[in-house]
Amino acid sequence: MLNTELESYLNKLLSISLFKDYAPNGLQIEGKRNIKTIVTGVTASQALIDEAIQLQADALLVHHGYFWPGESQILTGMKGERVRRLIKHDINLLAYHLPLDAHLSLGNNVQLGKQLGLEGIEPINPEDSQCLVFHGYLPEPMSAADFTSHIELALQRTPLISHHPEQKLRHIAWCTGGAQNYLQEAIEFGVDAYISGEVSEHTIHTARENNVVFYAAGHHATERYGIKVLGEWLQQQFNDLDVHFIDIDNPA
Template identity: 40%
Template sequence: MADLHDMVRFMDDLLDVGSIADYCPIGLQVEGAREVSGVVTGVSACMPLFERAVAERARMVLVHHGMFWDNESRVVRGSLKERLRFLLSNDLSLVAYHLPLDRHPQVGNNARIFQELGLVGWRDFGRYKGQSIACMGELPEALPFDDFLQRVNRVFGGDAFHLPFGPGTVKTVAICSGGAPDLVREAIEKKADVFLTGEAGEYVYHLAREEGIHFIGAGHHRTERLGIQALGERLCRQFDVKCRFVDIPNPI
């Protein structure tokens, strides 16, 4: 057993949550049982994840995408009401880390992608309110783009959407997990051969083609699985509690 608030403080400190502004509550969003014997992690707060947490006898659900966002209504109704009812009736805590998890240099989504793709020479990338939330780097040796794309598909487990408009061989890669197609412009400015994110925007096609950059949209959900797994593993090692990552399918 571990204390809920000790665990949240550990993650708040690890992720340096005060260093960046976010557009959602960071950390504890719903308070459940004070004593935590197990943690279920997942990308996004949703009923199937909460139900799995109860089945696993967990007392904390740890996610990247929580339930509350600054641009959404504060009226508790519909699916939000049902989610809250379920969490409270089962004494489940919901803890969420969004941008602080994207940007962390060890357990963050972008850091884990950087490592899995075998990149070197970390550089800050992806400016948000004066802070970097992403990264870019180099392949140790240039690769044909098709070979690099195969590597991406192995990491994320699927056939990533891609616009093959860059050079035949690639070396410099810019990364921002999730939904960040706008950052293709920064990738162009910083002379990346490839920009990898989760989602595309309609405008990206012509921009990438005319600027000569490869664009890969590997999936919002898929590109944000690695960080929450790494954070959960770090948390549970620290407090000696059980942790299970549950991947609720999401094709977007």
């Protein structure tokens, strides 16, 4: 497959034109024209690049790429080394941020819901193609403490819980990654609990004062699944591709 064909396919699949994002979606660094081996992972860190080099990958497909707002445009230091290594080994870098979060079958949010065994998974506003907050239901009511253990088992990461471990939960909302500021939307939607990857100091007060249990389950831990499933989808659609998911652990 040509790198331009892969980008065009992914851009259409993930509907990137619908999103106003923080960083460019699609091909960020151009490498070799023909692609056979793809490495997928959450973040285009040096460790993931090194794994891609070891596997002689032609492309690196990630959720967190480069060129974020507020970031220096100068390619020196850590960023310069990452880019040099990709260019030296002729590896394409493709990154999909919000479009991967929001996708209704392959995205981070729907995949987190499936990982947690929730039912009736859908965006809280299905008419908004850019909606990032999803909701669903536990098959049976569960105490907040038991749901903490359930999250830990499912994600292999102990979550922070805001309050009331004895509170009964059934209706859950969530948004993966650094989405603690969507808590108010979840509260207004009328859920029992809200899950995100990260937490801010004010998040806990908001959750407590609105009697909605908040969980911070890790940015990386909540966003492993979309990029993995996207790679598996590519493997299924194109038999000539060889796709490898590499999970570079990150406690954040």
